[in-house]
Amino acid sequence: MMIKYPIHKVAKDFKKGSKELPSKEVMDILTQYGHPPKNHMQPLTDQELSIVFEYLTQHNQIDSIESVYADVYHDAKPAAKQAAPAAAKPQQAKAAPAQQHSQSAQSNHAQAHNKGQQQAPAAKQPQQTVTQPTSRIPAKKVVDTRGGGSVNLDKYDERLESFTSEKTQDRGGKQKFQGRNAQRQRGGKQAGSFGNKRRQEEQDRLRRLQLEIAKKAPVKVMIPDEISVGELASRMKKTGAEVVKCLIKNGVMASLSDVIDYDTAAIIAEEMGCKVEKEVVVTIEEKLIDTTEDKEEDLVPRAPVVVVMGHVDHGKTSLLDYIRHANVVSGEAGGITQHIGAYQVNVKGSPVTFLDTPGHEAFTAMRARGAMITDVAILVVAADDGIMPQTVESINHAKAAEIPIIVAINKMDKPTANPDRIMQQLTEYELVPEEWGGDTIICPISAKTGQGIDNLLDMVVLTAEMRELKANPNRAAHGAVIEARLDKGRGPVATLLVQNGTLHQGDVIIAGTAVGRVRAMTDARGKKLAEAGPSVPVEIIGMGEVPGAGDEFHAVADERMARELVEQRKHEQKAAAANPVGKVSLEDLFSQIQAGEMKNLNIIVKADVQGSAEAVKASLEKLSNEEVRVRVIHCAVGAISESDVMLASTSGAIIVGFNVRPDANAKESAARMNVDMRMYRVIYDAINEVETAMKGMLTPKFKEVDLGRAEVRSVFKITGVGMVAGCYVLDGKMQRGAQMRLLRDNIVIYDGAIASLQRFKDSVKEVAAGYECGITFEKFQDIKEGDIIEAFLMEQIQV
Numbered sequence: 001m002m003i004k005y006p007i008h009k010v011a012k013d014f015k016k017g018s019k020e021l022p023s024k025e026v027m028d029i030l031t032q033y034g035h036p037p038k039n040h041m042q043p044l045t046d047q048e049l050s051i052v053f054e055y056l057t058q059h060n061q062i063d064s065i066e067s068v069y070a071d072v073y074h075d076a077k078p079a080a081k082q083a084a085p086a087a088a089k090p091q092q093a094k095a096a097p098a099q100q101h102s103q104s105a106q107s108n109h110a111q112a113h114n115k116g117q118q119q120a121p122a123a124k125q126p127q128q129t130v131t132q133p134t135s136r137i138p139a140k141k142v143v144d145t146r147g148g149g150s151v152n153l154d155k156y157d158e159r160l161e162s163f164t165s166e167k168t169q170d171r172g173g174k175q176k177f178q179g180r181n182a183q184r185q186r187g188g189k190q191a192g193s194f195g196n197k198r199r200q201e202e203q204d205r206l207r208r209l210q211l212e213i214a215k216k217a218p219v220k221v222m223i224p225d226e227i228s229v230g231e232l233a234s235r236m237k238k239t240g241a242e243v244v245k246c247l248i249k250n251g252v253m254a255s256l257s258d259v260i261d262y263d264t265a266a267i268i269a270e271e272m273g274c275k276v277e278k279e280v281v282v283t284i285e286e287k288l289i290d291t292t293e294d295k296e297e298d299l300v301p302r303a304p305v306v307v308v309m310g311h312v313d314h315g316k317t318s319l320l321d322y323i324r325h326a327n328v329v330s331g332e333a334g335g336i337t338q339h340i341g342a343y344q345v346n347v348k349g350s351p352v353t354f355l356d357t358p359g360h361e362a363f364t365a366m367r368a369r370g371a372m373i374t375d376v377a378i379l380v381v382a383a384d385d386g387i388m389p390q391t392v393e394s395i396n397h398a399k400a401a402e403i404p405i406i407v408a409i410n411k412m413d414k415p416t417a418n419p420d421r422i423m424q425q426l427t428e429y430e431l432v433p434e435e436w437g438g439d440t441i442i443c444p445i446s447a448k449t450g451q452g453i454d455n456l457l458d459m460v461v462l463t464a465e466m467r468e469l470k471a472n473p474n475r476a477a478h479g480a481v482i483e484a485r486l487d488k489g490r491g492p493v494a495t496l497l498v499q500n501g502t503l504h505q506g507d508v509i510i511a512g513t514a515v516g517r518v519r520a521m522t523d524a525r526g527k528k529l530a531e532a533g534p535s536v537p538v539e540i541i542g543m544g545e546v547p548g549a550g551d552e553f554h555a556v557a558d559e560r561m562a563r564e565l566v567e568q569r570k571h572e573q574k575a576a577a578a579n580p581v582g583k584v585s586l587e588d589l590f591s592q593i594q595a596g597e598m599k600n601l602n603i604i605v606k607a608d609v610q611g612s613a614e615a616v617k618a619s620l621e622k623l624s625n626e627e628v629r630v631r632v633i634h635c636a637v638g639a640i641s642e643s644d645v646m647l648a649s650t651s652g653a654i655i656v657g658f659n660v661r662p663d664a665n666a667k668e669s670a671a672r673m674n675v676d677m678r679m680y681r682v683i684y685d686a687i688n689e690v691e692t693a694m695k696g697m698l699t700p701k702f703k704e705v706d707l708g709r710a711e712v713r714s715v716f717k718i719t720g721v722g723m724v725a726g727c728y729v730l731d732g733k734m735q736r737g738a739q740m741r742l743l744r745d746n747i748v749i750y751d752g753a754i755a756s757l758q759r760f761k762d763s764v765k766e767v768a769a770g771y772e773c774g775i776t777f778e779k780f781q782d783i784k785e786g787d788i789i790e791a792f793l794m795e796q797i798q799v
């Protein structure tokens with residue numbers, strides 16, 4: 001059958017680079033193979049077309065067939081559309097026979113070819129010699145030149161596909177090929193109908209091949225941290241059912257709308273033949289806040305930030321005041337007049353920043369909020385007093401924050417001062433003075449006379465130098481909010497400590513959930529500043545609302561985005577309040593140990609007497625094994641306070657109370673911060689529970705559910721009944737039969753059950769808050785006015 005496909009059209013359809021192929025080149029090929037055409041208008045026969053086609057494809061080879069089919073697969077739709085023009089169809093239909101003919105054409109005209117090979121300059125390719133216009137297309141070199149982009153063969157898509165499908169058969173052997181060829185040559189209509197059938201088969205085979213190749217060329221899927229099953233399916237170009245099936249196979253029962261995590265999704269995607277890439281979702285925070293590490297060469301030394309801690313009345317405020325007012329070594333006029341929460345002084349040319357809020361509460365409150373702002377702690381101990389409970393707390397807080405401690409033995413002007421005794425006591429807390437061979441700097445001072453304060457400041461500078469504190473002033477400011485309040489005239493006022501970068505007037509800052517522009521900046525001397533570098537504390541106005549003390553602040557470039565981030569943070573805060581995150585608890589201790597997250601189990605021990613505190617501490621520390629070291633980071637006598645809870649929260653510790661109870665604030669903070677508090681009355685129970693928890697054998701069966709608290713206001717004796725506590729219910733309710741414990745100064749005096757509950761003369765089941773009642777206890781008579789009764793129920797926990 002003749003095809004009306006003239007030479008010039010063929011030449012036009014074969015592009016060479018961006019140019020059309022000259023008709024002459026096509027004519028040359030035909031001449032070379034013994035079919036000299038009359039002119040460029042001559043329509044080509046099937047056979048001639050095959051020769052041209054094969055010659056061109058032979059001389060424009062691509063690297064691998066897979067790449068061609070991968071393209072075909074990916075561009076399946078557009079390719080199909082482009083292949084549609086009706087004019088192309090007859091030629092495509094002839095594609096298979098054309099190839100078959102090519103063999104005979106080539107063998108018939110081998111001679112002609114050999115002679116004419118040098119006459120085909122257009123067909124020459126630099127990497128190929130034309131000496132072997134091979135008799136058939138080699139199995140692995142093929143077909144399409146689209147890979148090289150030099151020939152536009154869109155029109156021949158289907159033809160090429162047919163060729164390739166034949167090529168897949170070629171692997172079956174030459175004989176088969178020849179057999180088919182012979183059959184074809186036998187010719188006739190019969191062959192035509194066979195041809196149709198065969199073409200169908202070939203197309204089917206091609207489709208299968210394409211599918212296979214598509215599988216080999218995996219779809220790349222981007223998977224975020226979480227993804228719904230439906231979305232995953234669509235990204236993998238699979239059906240939802242397929243994905244659900246694969247999930248079930250992997251033991252995950254999920255429907256299309258369920259959200260699965262990255263790990264699960266990645267396993268499924270890989271199993272389904274996809275190439276997985278993690279989709280990194282950039283949050284507003286990441287976009288807005290520059291968290292890149294500073295390069296060493298950008299860093300310059302910065303002033304140390306110092307906190308003053310110690311027991312009540314040991315002279316913290318006096319020391320800070322002395323430094324602030326005398327401004328001893330700075331020689332600057334004026335002195336510091338305002339209290340803004342922090343100030344900076346010069347010590348022989350070296351600036352030192354002091355947090356002007358004495359005590360560890362403020363310090364711990366900031367740490368609890370994640371602000372690590374201090375570099376050095378000055379521990380003030382009164383020379384005439386000694387180490388007191390808050391001194392110990394301060395030591396433990398500073399140790400937990402891993403900052404060096406300089407001890408200032410204060411009140412040295414007093415005749416009763418006994419620094420040696422204090423140094424002796426300090427050794428018990430691993431603070432061994434330098435003069436005794438340790439590494440703790442001890443400075444005897446008097447905040448009243450100023451004695452030794454120069455030396456103390458020198459030591460601070462020295463300690464800071466050892467730490468090589470550095471920052472990069474040439475970047476957007478970042479730091480912490482030291483104090484914040486609402487001023488009637490000026491609006492929100494905040495003291496910021498710049499920790500890195502430089503804060504400029506006019507900067508947009510975001511601190512916690514507050515955002516605003518720095519309208520004005522002043523230092524502790526009331527001096528206006530245009531900018532503040534690292535370790536410089538400044539008071540600023542211009543925030544939209546009052547930020548929280550301890551909040552981190554960042555200077556940012558985009559105010560609109562900062563406002564968006566604030567909204568997001570507010571939303572997250574709400575969600576977090578509703579669903580507090582777990583910290584350390586005995587229940588999940590074992591899993592944390594196993595997951596390698598837990599190397600140290602930090603414990604805070606509070607007990608009723610020093611002896612038991614020490615005993616509990618020693619016994620707990622003995623539980624350390626190769627995997628976990630049990631560290632008692634704070635051990636003291638007295639009720640569990642809010643400060644203990646904060647320390648626990650910041651150090652990831654659990655609190656063990658031995659014969660003591662938390663006070664109301666501590667209880668509330670522990671619930672808020674999710675700190676695990678365990679109360680025991682027998683040392684053995686405490687040891688046993690921590691030990692079993694470490695072994696993962698803790699099976700809590702009961703938990704306490706608080707009912708309420710009542711205060712004993714009077715005690716009277718009723719014959720036949722015994723001592724009756726006349727009580728006022730402070731909160732919650734009292735309930736007959738409930739468990740109770742009797743506290744005296746937050747020390748547990750007795751625990752048992754409420755035996756009877758009376759309202760006037762009536763025996764009642766429960767009494768609510770705000771009412772008075774009479775309570776008797778089983779087997780306990782030693783009730784005193786002011787005692788507190790805590791009522792609770794033991795509720796079974798479903799394990």
Ligand SMILES: Nc1nc2c(ncn2[C@@H]2O[C@H](COP(=O)(O)OP(=O)(O)OP(=O)(O)O)[C@@H](O)[C@H]2O)c(=O)[nH]1
Pocket residue numbers: 310311312313314315316317318319358359410411412413414445446447448449
């Ligand atoms: N003699 C003498 N008295 C001092 C010295 N330092 C402080 N004091 C006195 O000790 C008392 C307590 O001093 P503060 O500076 O208020 O002590 P603090 O540690 O800040 O106390 P709180 O703020 O209550 O925690 C005051 O009456 C001071 O006058 C000192 O070096 N020598």
